[in-house]
Amino acid sequence: MVSGGFEVYQKRLAELKERIAQACARAGRDPEDVKIVGVTKYVGVEETRSLIEAGLHDLGENRISVAAPKLEAIPAVTGVRWHFIGHLQTNKVKDVLGHFAMIHSLDRLSLAKEISKRAVAAGLVVPCLVQVNVSGEESKGGLAPQEVAGFLQAAKELPGLAIRGLMTMAPVAEDPEAVRPVFRGLRELRDALLGQGLLAADAQELSMGMSGDFETAVEEGATLVRIGSVLVKP
Ligand SMILES: *Cc1c(COP(=O)(O)O)cnc(C)c1O
Numbered sequence: 178m179v180s181g182g183f184e185v186y187q188k189r190l191a192e193l194k195e196r197i198a199q200a201c202a203r204a205g206r207d208p209e210d211v212k213i214v215g216v217t218k219y220v221g222v223e224e225t226r227s228l229i230e231a232g233l234h235d236l237g238e239n240r241i242s243v244a245a246p247k248l249e250a251i252p253a254v255t256g257v258r259w260h261f262i263g264h265l266q267t268n269k270v271k272d273v274l275g276h277f278a279m280i281h282s283l284d285r286l287s288l289a290k291e292i293s294k295r296a297v298a299a300g301l302v303v304p305c306l307v308q309v310n311v312s313g314e315e316s317k318g319g320l321a322p323q324e325v326a327g328f329l330q331a332a333k334e335l336p337g338l339a340i341r342g343l344m345t346m347a348p349v350a351e352d353p354e355a356v357r358p359v360f361r362g363l364r365e366l367r368d369a370l371l372g373q374g375l376l377a378a379d380a381q382e383l384s385m386g387m388s389g390d391f392e393t394a395v396e397e398g399a400t401l402v403r404i405g406s407v408l409v410k411p
Pocket residue numbers: 216218239262263346387388389403404405406407
């Protein structure tokens with residue numbers, strides 16, 4: 178799947194930033210507060226390099242097997258920050274540690290314990306986002322919104338984790354307005370947890386919005402948008 182090189186990506190990135198800026202303007206937000214995580218799962222090493230050259234330094238992958246060749250070719254020392262955004266099996270935690278700057282998909286206590294245990298052993302503290310299933314769709318991962326407070330309470334005891342905020346995936350919808358309540362729900366949950374002291378001041382990240390719905394997510398407060406198709410698909 179060839180989708181183009183540096184120039185194509187530069188143009189698409191400029192268009193994406195413009196659309197984010199317009200969404201920010203509608204919501205009275207500063208575009209500096211929205212970071213693009215470029216999802217590279219559809220492309221190989223060469224295209225990923227072009228994307229970096231075009232100006233993206235935060236990259237996301239949802240599977241270790243697909244990420245591995247890129248992690249090897251483009252390690253963290255290059256200044257690229259890799260984000261793990263997919264379902265993480267407990268037995269894959271060892272492959273994620275040290276390679277990813279942030280895990281967006283912390284969705285159960287057993288996973289949190291495994292990450293913390295291995296992180297402590299390696300002398301690391303791993304920034305994580307708690308994945309929340311706001312929509313309640315069965316096919317979606319994540320904790321139910323009412324489970325998050327208890328989870329955060331338990332996660333406080335885990336020294337290898339640094340919770341930085343929340344993440345959600347919205348249902349696929351033709352009309353991005355249909356998913357607005359999902360994004361708003363995640364923001365309201367974050368604000369409630371901040372108010373209760375269960376999220377700290379440095380844990381306000383909201384990872385939400387993908388190619389089909391990022392403008393709505395930005396209007397509702399997204400600080401990290403995970404964008405694949407509109408950047409890298411042919
Ligand atoms: C693939 C993927 C994305 C990006 O999706 P696009 O619609 O291609 O932008 C975002 N988040 C997760 C968790 C993904 O797996």
